[in-house]
Amino acid sequence: MTTVAAELWDGPASEPVLTTVRVPxxxxxxxxxxxxxxxxxxxxxxxxxxxxxxPSTARG
Incomplete structure (x- = not known):
């Protein structure tokens, strides 16, 4: 399985801010x-x- 880490754009065009997203x-x-x-x-x-x-997805 491949690990995925993405950098998302989180700011206006004049001020680039990168946020790292961690995926389980x-x-x-x-x-x-x-x-x-x-x-x-x-x-x-x-x-x-x-x-x-x-995390459990079962509901009971």
Whole structure:
């Protein structure tokens, strides 16, 4: 899966302001689980922040 980070234009034409948007990605160190990195790409192999369980979409 590809990690996506986008820079969005967030200002008038005379004052460019770039904002980074982070997209949740699955943890590549723990494939087959529902663990995701909500802050961007997986950095588990280099001591990055731990993944979190993906938000539940089930309603009951």
């Amino acid at each position: 990605v699955p943890c590549v160190a723990r494939p087959g689980t529902t663990l995701w990195h909500l802050d961007g790409p997986c950095r588990c192999f280099v001591g990055g922040p731990p993944p979190e369980f993906a």
